[in-house]
Amino acid sequence: MKVLSVILLLFLFSFRAAAGDSSFIKIPAGTYEVGLKGHVDNPLRKITVRAFLIAATELTNAAFEKFVLATGYKTEAELFKNALVFEPGLEEFQWLDDSTAYWRYPNGISRGGITDKMNHPVTGISFTDALAYCKWAGVRLPTLDEWEIAARAGSVTKYFEDVTPSTIGRYANIWQGLDHLQSDNSDGFMYTAPVGSFKPNPLGLYDVLGNVFEFCSGSRPRDGGRPVAHARGGSWWCSRNACNFFNGVDIGSVNPHASFSNLGFRVVKDQ
Template sequence: MLKRIKWYILPVLLCAITYPQMLLSQDSLWAGIPAGTYQVGEKNNIQNPLRKVTINSFYIATCEVTNGEFEKFVLATGYITEAEQYKDALVFEPGLEEFRWITDSSACWRYPNGVSRGDIKDKMNHPVTCISYNDALTYCKWAGVRLPTLEEWEIAATAGSRSRYFGKVTQRNVHLYANIWHGNDHLLPDYSDGFLYTAPVASFKPNPLGLYDVLGNVFEFCSGSLPRDNGRKVAHARGGSWWCSVNACSFFNTKDIGSVNPHASFSNQGFRVVKKIL
């Protein structure tokens, strides 16, 4: 079995020099981020040092790509995801020890937790999962969009805040903004927020720019690389997921960056897209 599933944790901090603000878009599905110079990274962080980055303006989707949107892509192109090809997607069910996952040959975007755990028939407004980085890139090419860079995602998600969250969000009230795991461990199912796995997009409060689910629901792929990659082909993702808890992972913030093999597919892994402001 391919050993391509481990997430490597690296916290990064953002202090905005130019503060993001909502720009007018043609509809409510996109939030505009103005061009400018922003400060990202943190002091004494070898992998992500404190630095200034200059970006062009862009629109970022207010929600993660859904099963319904991905289905349109598949119907139009006949695309077969890597999880369907390799039959090696990793899924979760309560009862597993921390950071343990199950390789399920039946799992794919249509059956994100395996055939035995149900399909997406009634979940077309949930974020698509069991998507590899390469799958996400292929979708973006078809849709005429792209993945946000690591810096773009952080600037938009933090919305000008210098904290690990945004606005007045803390670890105590993050559950109002994110679909995360509330149990002390993963041995028992957690329905405390109404969802065991993914939730419909925009089920929780948005950040100040109108972006939903940046702190939870699914990890979101971003483009770009880190010094620690050392030339390796590594994909990176940001935000938290429904699996993340205070006691395990704690990725429900705007700072940490995860790394995974570009071919890997998880049931808590999806993506959000951006496009140019014309």
């Protein structure tokens, strides 16, 4: 299995230059193993995908601003005043309603805006907002399986090569503290970090295990027909004691119209 993983990585690397854009990584068509044995939401299986190009980084505030300036688009957080934000001192999994929060002020006006954070991932947006951006830009969200293939980079475990629970801080912006009652700046960032601040996975994708959760398209078996959006990877809020989703296997779900300050996306182009 180790040999097969190495061969797969070499195969994938051979296509990177062919993408024609260093900000995108080409994933060739083929059959891949996804999921994990015994995982309820993401069981081990093989799937076949067409070739696609996936962004090396999460979409930034600067990129989203271009969309807004060109179209006059209003996000759902601006329209519905329903964004959820975080500040240290909250119990686990508690968030605050803040009617002033949206992508320019992802944690609310009182906690500062993005003027000096244009190279950070855009947050404070909903799944619907992400789809609107994609339609304008001529791109799309990765499917759940595409995201996993690219993020795991040939690994047959939850983590790609060289990542362990003790080394994940080199690859991901996550919450290092024991809880969320006290602020955590131990990795230099309490909230989001500029995209690409941490080491990439073996294919050259940054922040797949942390910084912000990333919206994906598609559904998983247990959705039951209810409207739901899915997100993958980890976020700056995720810690070992709460959430713990900073891996390539787990799949999160959220209301399609909800906006959080730890939720963004990266885009895909069809090949």
